[in-house]
Amino acid sequence: MSKTQQPDAISHDEGAHVMPSAVLLKVWGALLALTIITVAVTWVELGPLSLWVALGIATVKAILVALFFMHLLYDRPFNAIVLVVAIFFVMLFLGLALLDTLHYRQDLIPGYAPAMEQSKEP
Helix, strand or coil, X not given: CCCCCCCCCCCCCCCCCCCCHHHXXXXXXXXXXXXXXXXXXXXXXXXXXXXXXXXXXXXXXXXXXHHXXXXXXXXXXXXXXHHHHHHHHHHHHHXXXXXXXXXXXXXXCCCCHHHHHHHHCC
């Protein structure tokens, strides 16, 4: 009996996929640059937007790692799309949940001194 495959299926019987070292070095450089940008963004006062910038940079870094270092780029395209969409929604849900903390940040730690000092002021 012959084994049939779908036209877009990739056979994994051929062995491991070898990535060119130049591609890996470029991705590593991009990850390093994004890390430096993440640190640099902390020095700029963006207000509530700083959360979204940090989550956006972290999302791009996670996608780069998954696509290149985990070889998801060379797997079925549907798997890469599912990963990118899932990471986007995790970023969105975390961002929306963390935005809610702006309303009760002073009460986040009961008895915390700066919150108590602000409540004593007339």
